[in-house]
Structure formats: structure tokens, C-alpha cells
Amino acid sequence: MTQTCPPTPPVTPIGFARHDHHACIEGTVAVVAARCAAEGLQLTPVRRRVLEILLERHRALGAYEILDVLRDEGLGSQPPVAYRALEFLTRHGFAHRIEGLNAFAACTHPGEDHDAAFLICTGCGVVAEAQPDAARAALAQTARSVGFTIRRSVIEAEGLCPSCATDAQP
Amino acid sequence: MTQTCPPTPPVTPIGFARHDHHACIEGTVAVVAARCAAEGLQLTPVRRRVLEILLERHRALGAYEILDVLRDEGLGSQPPVAYRALEFLTRHGFAHRIEGLNAFAACTHPGEDHDAAFLICTGCGVVAEAQPDAARAALAQTARSVGFTIRRSVIEAEGLCPSCATDAQP
DNA sequence: TGTTATAGGTTATAGAATAACATATCAAGA
DNA sequence: TCTTGATATGTTATTCTATAACCTATAACA
Numbered sequence: 001m002t003q004t005c006p007p008t009p010p011v012t013p014i015g016f017a018r019h020d021h022h023a024c025i026e027g028t029v030a031v032v033a034a035r036c037a038a039e040g041l042q043l044t045p046v047r048r049r050v051l052e053i054l055l056e057r058h059r060a061l062g063a064y065e066i067l068d069v070l071r072d073e074g075l076g077s078q079p080p081v082a083y084r085a086l087e088f089l090t091r092h093g094f095a096h097r098i099e100g101l102n103a104f105a106a107c108t109h110p111g112e113d114h115d116a117a118f119l120i121c122t123g124c125g126v127v128a129e130a131q132p133d134a135a136r137a138a139l140a141q142t143a144r145s146v147g148f149t150i151r152r153s154v155i156e157a158e159g160l161c162p163s164c165a166t167d168a169q170p
Numbered sequence: 171m172t173q174t175c176p177p178t179p180p181v182t183p184i185g186f187a188r189h190d191h192h193a194c195i196e197g198t199v200a201v202v203a204a205r206c207a208a209e210g211l212q213l214t215p216v217r218r219r220v221l222e223i224l225l226e227r228h229r230a231l232g233a234y235e236i237l238d239v240l241r242d243e244g245l246g247s248q249p250p251v252a253y254r255a256l257e258f259l260t261r262h263g264f265a266h267r268i269e270g271l272n273a274f275a276a277c278t279h280p281g282e283d284h285d286a287a288f289l290i291c292t293g294c295g296v297v298a299e300a301q302p303d304a305a306r307a308a309l310a311q312t313a314r315s316v317g318f319t320i321r322r323s324v325i326e327a328e329g330l331c332p333s334c335a336t337d338a339q340p
Numbered sequence: 341t342g343t344t345a346t347a348g349g350t351t352a353t354a355g356a357a358t359a360a361c362a363t364a365t366c367a368a369g370a
Numbered sequence: 371t372c373t374t375g376a377t378a379t380g381t382t383a384t385t386c387t388a389t390a391a392c393c394t395a396t397a398a399c400a
Binding site: 062 | 386387388389390
């Protein structure tokens with residue numbers, strides 16, 4: 001039951017192609033739920049819902065955008081509710097903070113506590129999580145050469161996804 | 171007249187070794203002034219002073235930390251004063267915004283409007299500007315493979331500089 | 341049963357950034 | 371000289387982002 005996902009185009013875990021968005025959401029939530037069960041973490045209603053909200057939009061959302069949804073649904077009305085859920089999700093690698101946007105996005109391969117690289121489309125707002133390995137390795141090499149020890153790295157690129165780049169051509 | 175630079179240790183443009191901090195500041199300001207003259211940009215008192223403040227500290231400063239200094243010196247008291255100067259400096263490549271810290275640091279090789287990579291020491295707060303080429307190239311390669319066009323990239327690493335890493339060893 | 345750990349509710353405030361409007365300065369051109 | 375446009379600054383108010391602090395609820399467990 002493949003279908004499109006308005007209003008923003010769907011993306012694959014690392015690309016920008018169409019995909020089955022419902023399955024994507026349900027599958028990811030199931031994976032996260034399983035990991036939480038396995039590790040003794042509590043995927044409470046608020047935490048689960050925030051994850052779903054991030055997955056539904058498939059783009060980076062500010063904490064207050066998320067809070068608006070929670071408020072409409074009676075799940076919480078004050079900022080700490082959203083921030084606590086986001087802290088849980090990011091701490092366990094189920095979501096990521098996008099520094100360049102002061103916003104959050106669901107992780108597309110949840111599980112390991114990991115840094116990631118992000119491709120952020122300034123046209124449609126979609127955020128794709130990319131393999132950070134090559135860029136991370138290059139950065140680590142640079143750091144090593146000056147004796148710096150990396151603990152956490154932020155790698156984000158803003159630009160245009162294939163579809164928006166095409167639209168921009170007259 | 172080489173000297174040390176309390177309270178934070180000095181850094182070279184890309185490393186963390188000691189260097190002549192006064193010469194570093196004066197030299198950089200002179201380079202920036204020359205570039206402004208050449209390009210018809212106005213390095214006004216506030217803009218020059220903000221650049222000096224960033225250079226003196228040699229670490230990332232929040233806009234409100236900078237504003238405190240400006241206020242003490244009678245150069246401005248409201249947030250837009252600091253933000254406008256920072257906007258000028260970052261737009262022309264004389265300073266950089268550190269996304270991971272919501273803060274700003276002087277550019278150590280001012281001039282070209284360029285992205286950079288940063289090594290941020292969580293021990294002493296020093297920010298070193300590193301060569302981003304290798305990491306940027308790797309990221310660009312990743313982006314190209316999914317059809318994404320990069321316009322701006324953020325590459326930042328948090329960790330320990332050589333001196334703080336040594337201190338951390340018991 | 342009490343104790344501890346974890347999660348959520350609520351109030352208040354801190355911290356970062358900008359919108360909007362008023363004023364000043366100066367150079368180029370009528 | 372006047373005035374017009376561009377640039378920079380001054381000021382007020384507000385928005386957006388994030389967290390501190392304190393209190394309550396619940397579940398696991400000694």
C-alpha cells in the first residue's frame with residue numbers, strides 16, 4: 001500500500017526517493033519499542049507520541065511545534081514535557097538534534113547511540129540522515145594531527161534535495 | 171614579545187600551541203581592516219571592537235557575553251547592536267557562528283567567505299578552526315550519491331585539546 | 341510497608357534572536 | 371545647496387528556545 005505523504009515529500013533513510021510512509025513509521029516505532037523492551041527503557045505514551053510526530057513529518061521540528069501537537073492531543077502543555085521526551089529520544093539514539101536548526105528529527109536507523117550526518121533541504125524542509133563515516137573519519141584525521149580528541153561531532157549540510165533542485169530550474 | 175594569554179590557553183590558527191597573542195590580535199584586525207578598505211566595507215567602531223573581543227578570548231562567545239563588554243565600554247546596550255556586528259563579521263568571513271554552542275568565534279584566516287570546521291575543547295573552551303577540506307569533500311561525495319546539492323555545511327567536533335587531555339589523565 | 345527510582349505536571353525564569361520603528365551620517369546627484 | 375538614497379545605529383518590544391525548581395504519581399523492590 002505504497003502512497004505519497006503530503007505535505008512534504010517522503011524520503012528514504014539516506015536518500016530522497018518515495019517510499020511507503022505508513023510502513024516506515026510503524027516499522028520504526030516497532031523497532032524502537034523492541035529496543036526499549038530489550039534494554040529496560042520505558043517508551044511511555046508521551047515519548048512514543050513525540051517519536052511518531054517526528055516520523056510523520058519526516059523533517060526537523062522545533063520543540064514548540066511538537067508541544068503544540070501534544071497540547072492539542074491533551075498529552076502535555078508545558079515546555080518541559082516536550083523537552084524531556086526529546087531528551088529521552090536523543091539520549092538513546094532514537095532521534096537527533098539538528099544544531100543548525102535548533103530542531104529535532106527522528107533517527108532513521110534507531111538503536112545505537114550514534115552521531116550522524118544530516119542533509120537538510122532548505123526547499124521542502126526534509127531532513128535525511130546520511131552515513132557520516134567518511135566525513136567523520138576525515139575530521140578525526142584532522143583532529144588527530146593536532147592532538148585533539150573528539151568526543152562528539154556535528155556534521156550537517158544545508159542545500160537542495162533532488163526534487164527541489166529540479167523545481168528550481170526554470 | 172611572546173607571552174601567554176590568561177585565562178584560557180592560546181591556540182594557533184589550527185592547533186593548540188602557544189603563540190604571541192598580541193601580535194595575533196593586531197595582525198588579524200589589520201588584515202580585516204585592509205580587506206574592508208579594499209572591498210568598500212565599513213569596519214565601524216562597534217564592528218571592530220566585537221572582532222577584537224572575539225580575538226582576545228580566543229574562544230566562542232555568546233552574543234550576550236559580547237554585549238556585556240560593549241555595554242561596559244559604552245558602545246551599545248541592546249541585543250541588536252551585538253547581533254548586527256556579528257552578522258556583519260560572519261557574512262564577510264571575519265567570524266564564524268558555532269552552531270553547537272549558539273556562540274561566535276573570530277575567524278583565524280579571515281577573508282574569503284567560507285565554511286570551516288571547528289574543534290571545540292569542552293575543557294578550556296578554546297575553539298580552533300581546522301581545515302575542513304577533507305571532511306567537506308567526504309560529505310560532498312555522500313551528498314552527490316543521493317543527488318543532494320550542498321549550499322552550506324556545519325562541521326564541528328567537541329572534545330579535548332591536547333593540554334586538557336593531559337590534565338584529565340591522573 | 342516503606343523506600344527508591346523514574347516519569348510527569350506546573351510555575352517561573354533564563355537565554356538567544358529578531359521585528360519594527362526612529363535617528364544619524366554621509367556620499368552622489370539635481 | 372538641497373535632497374535623496376544607502377548604510378549604520380539606537381531603542382522598544384516581542385518571539386523563540388531551553389531549563390531550574392519544586393511537587394505529584396507510579397511501579398519495583400527490600
